Amino acid sequence: MSGQTLYDKLWQSHLVLERDDGSALIYIDRQLIHEVTSPQAFEGLRLSGRRPWRTEANLAVPDHNVPTVKDERDGGIDGIVDPVSRLQVRTLDDNCKDFDIVEFEINDRRQGIVHVVGPEQGATLPGMTIVCGDSHTSTHGALGALAHGIGTSEVEHVLATQCLVQQKMKNMLVRVDGKLQPGVTAKDVVLAIIGEIGTAGGTGYAIEFGGEVIGDLSMEGRMTVCNMAIEAGARAGMIAVDQKTIDYVEGRTYAPKGEQWERAVAAWRELHSDADAVFDRVVALKGEDIKPQVTWGTSPEMVLPVDGNVPDPANAASAAERDAISRALQYMGLSAGQAITDIKLDKVFIGSCTNSRIEDLRAAAAVVKGKRVAGSVKLAMVVPGSGAVKEQAEAEGLHEVFTAAGLEWREPGCSMCLAMNSDKLGAGEHCASTSNRNFEGRQGFGGRTHLVSPQMAAAAAIAGHFVDVRDW
Amino acid sequence: MQAFTVLQGLVAPMDRANVDTDLIIPKQFLKSIKRSGFGPNLFDELRYLDQGEPGQDCSGRPVNEDFPLNHARYQGASVLLARDNFGCGSSREHAPWALEDYGFRCLIAPSFADIFYNNCFKNGILPIVLDAAIVDRLFGEMYANEGYELTVDLPAQEVRTPSGEAMAFEVDAFRKHCLLNGLDDIGLTLEHAEAIRDFEGRWREQSPWLFGSLR
Numbered sequence: 289m290s291g292q293t294l295y296d297k298l299w300q301s302h303l304v305l306e307r308d309d310g311s312a313l314i315y316i317d318r319q320l321i322h323e324v325t326s327p328q329a330f331e332g333l334r335l336s337g338r339r340p341w342r343t344e345a346n347l348a349v350p351d352h353n354v355p356t357v358k359d360e361r362d363g364g365i366d367g368i369v370d371p372v373s374r375l376q377v378r379t380l381d382d383n384c385k386d387f388d389i390v391e392f393e394i395n396d397r398r399q400g401i402v403h404v405v406g407p408e409q410g411a412t413l414p415g416m417t418i419v420c421g422d423s424h425t426s427t428h429g430a431l432g433a434l435a436h437g438i439g440t441s442e443v444e445h446v447l448a449t450q451c452l453v454q455q456k457m458k459n460m461l462v463r464v465d466g467k468l469q470p471g472v473t474a475k476d477v478v479l480a481i482i483g484e485i486g487t488a489g490g491t492g493y494a495i496e497f498g499g500e501v502i503g504d505l506s507m508e509g510r511m512t513v514c515n516m517a518i519e520a521g522a523r524a525g526m527i528a529v530d531q532k533t534i535d536y537v538e539g540r541t542y543a544p545k546g547e548q549w550e551r552a553v554a555a556w557r558e559l560h561s562d563a564d565a566v567f568d569r570v571v572a573l574k575g576e577d578i579k580p581q582v583t584w585g586t587s588p589e590m591v592l593p594v595d596g597n598v599p600d601p602a603n604a605a606s607a608a609e610r611d612a613i614s615r616a617l618q619y620m621g622l623s624a625g626q627a628i629t630d631i632k633l634d635k636v637f638i639g640s641c642t643n644s645r646i647e648d649l650r651a652a653a654a655v656v657k658g659k660r661v662a663g664s665v666k667l668a669m670v671v672p673g674s675g676a677v678k679e680q681a682e683a684e685g686l687h688e689v690f691t692a693a694g695l696e697w698r699e700p701g702c703s704m705c706l707a708m709n710s711d712k713l714g715a716g717e718h719c720a721s722t723s724n725r726n727f728e729g730r731q732g733f734g735g736r737t738h739l740v741s742p743q744m745a746a747a748a749a750i751a752g753h754f755v756d757v758r759d760w
Numbered sequence: 761m762q763a764f765t766v767l768q769g770l771v772a773p774m775d776r777a778n779v780d781t782d783l784i785i786p787k788q789f790l791k792s793i794k795r796s797g798f799g800p801n802l803f804d805e806l807r808y809l810d811q812g813e814p815g816q817d818c819s820g821r822p823v824n825e826d827f828p829l830n831h832a833r834y835q836g837a838s839v840l841l842a843r844d845n846f847g848c849g850s851s852r853e854h855a856p857w858a859l860e861d862y863g864f865r866c867l868i869a870p871s872f873a874d875i876f877y878n879n880c881f882k883n884g885i886l887p888i889v890l891d892a893a894i895v896d897r898l899f900g901e902m903y904a905n906e907g908y909e910l911t912v913d914l915p916a917q918e919v920r921t922p923s924g925e926a927m928a929f930e931v932d933a934f935r936k937h938c939l940l941n942g943l944d945d946i947g948l949t950l951e952h953a954e955a956i957r958d959f960e961g962r963w964r965e966q967s968p969w970l971f972g973s974l975r
């Protein structure tokens with residue numbers, strides 16, 4: 289018998305029961321909750337007279353709707369100007385109180401984007417099963433956990449039963465071998481992977497990322513990669529536990545301590561695919577080949593190296609592809625064959641659960657230090673992923689580097705990643721964004737998003753158009 | 761949840777690949793704390809020419825005449841014919857809520873995104889995967905015939921065209937059972953409460969650090 293993959297091990301250890309038809313009940317160790325996808329789940333519990341199965345498994349934090357402007361934020365929930373957002377954040381508070389669930393409230397220093405907060409507080413641990421009513425829950429797989437996004441009915445299901453009904457996924461290994469060029473980051477790696485396998489390439493699979501490049505990444509970088517597994521169609525992305533993982537977890541608020549720490553570490557050391565494990569699909573990329581990436585279209589797979597030119601529909605392989613390219617070029621206001629470096633930016637957004645951790649902010653600050661945002665850029669903003677990241681960045685003086693360069697320094701939250709608060713693009717505006725989705729209207733009605741790394745976004749803010757950060 | 765058995769319904773097109781959930785229901789409507797009332801904002805950015813706001817009455821908004829769902833011939837459709845990777849992107853269950861509230865009970869496409877596919881079943885919607893070539897042909901038949909209807913037979917697991925041609929589809933047995941009977945998943949899982957408690961007891965002993973307090 290061949291060995292097990294990391295996914296097989298995580299699945300097996302959480303299997304409560306299997307039905308004859310192949311569906312299974314999987315035990316969930318941690319559920320993260322935010323204000324957008326939970327109200328209907330709590331309402332469902334109430335209507336059926338159910339209580340959470342294990343309250344302590346749940347951790348809540350408002351992030352999608354919270355304002356990032358200091359004045360508005362200082363007023364707490366009452367200060368939120370938009371009444372609909374205010375009600376949603378208040379409803380989360382009320383529900384957490386009613387059901388006795390721990391919540392980091394809007395102005396708690398631990399508040400932040402749910403996928404930044406979990407690992408940072410040690411609420412995400414290796415070997416866990418983690419769910420959240422949010423597709424980027426795949427982020428947590430960077431710690432050797434099985435983590436995936438679920439819908440609101442499933443949020444209610446996990447609250448009520450601590451289990452999820454699942455079908456086992458297939459195994460895919462994405463291996464990135466060799467070394468990265470200087471200036472090329474985790475974000476470029478994952479965008480290159482999506483460019484290679486497509487936005488549906490991972491559908492039905494759990495993806496394990498491996499190879500020397502992944503091993504060399506920091507934990508923050510690994511989270512960036514796993515964050516975007518869903519953009520490749522895979523609900524779960526994961527990376528084996530190594531010494532870096534263990535060092536990252538040690539000492540965090542909710543991490544085990546003392547004798548339990550020793551036991552936990554011993555268990556975590558097993559969290560890797562066996563040498564003879566068999567994957568249903570293996571994709572390999574060479575680190576040296578990856579250049580800084582920029583998306584030009586309306587799907588993350590519409591991505592090119594910064595020295596590329598946007599495609600010409602005339603050269604498309606099929607009619608469907610031609611239509612898709614034409615539609616995307618039209619929406620994005622680009623002409624066929626235009627150089628990526630000729631795309632001018634109106635706004636720049638550095639933030640989101642993909643790239644708002646301390647390392648991302650350090651990298652962006654290093655690029656803008658001593659320079660000024662181009663006059664043609666209307667707004668460049670930096671939104672830290674959490675209160676803790678913000679504190680750390682301020683302790684290092686990064687906020688001063690940003691503001692001196694003309695970037696705005698904001699309060700933590702999802703912000704312009706999905707524009708549910710007042711941070712949005714206007715129609716037709718081009719934005720260099722470190723977030724994860726460039727769908728039509730994602731950052732605001734008619735907005736045009738280009739996904740890039742923090743370094744590339746920072747350099748674009750200074751230059752006013754995309755530049756190759758390798759030459760910076 | 762509404763049960764699904766046999767549906768005979770008018771077919772409408774969503775003729776492009778990679779339709780994401782932001783396109784199905786834009787984020788401003790996610791601020792609702794209810795699970796109904798999303799129908800008027802289904803495909804909001806494609807259906808209307810202005811930008812929609814939550815709570816707004818949609819009846820007076822300027823409509824995009826080019827968008828098929830605004831055409832008279834597709835009014836009352838309950839089957840949506842779509843292309844590859846339908847429902848990709850965010851996990852928002854507001855997407856199936858909006859489709860269902862609008863009146864769609866069945867979706868047919870060559871492939872669906874995983875989370876969306878799963879969310880459909882929780883809301884009485886049947887997503888059907890058919891071969892890309894077959895879907896292509898159905899698009900053609902639908903465009904050529906106004907009032908084109910399909911019969912979707914879940915018990916028999918087949919889709920039938922007006923000419924009587926039947927196409928089989930796969931559906932996992934447990935999901936089929938729940939959909940046929942309109943069953944609440946939670947109730948079914950709680951029938952296994954004892955197995956869950958047994959597992960939890962063992963797991964807690966083996967990995968006590970997963971059960972620490974968050975206070």
Ligand code: SF4
Pocket residue numbers: 351352401402403422424640641642701702705706723724
């Ligand atoms: S930062 Fe963006 S992608 Fe991440 S959880 Fe928030 S809205 Fe979703």
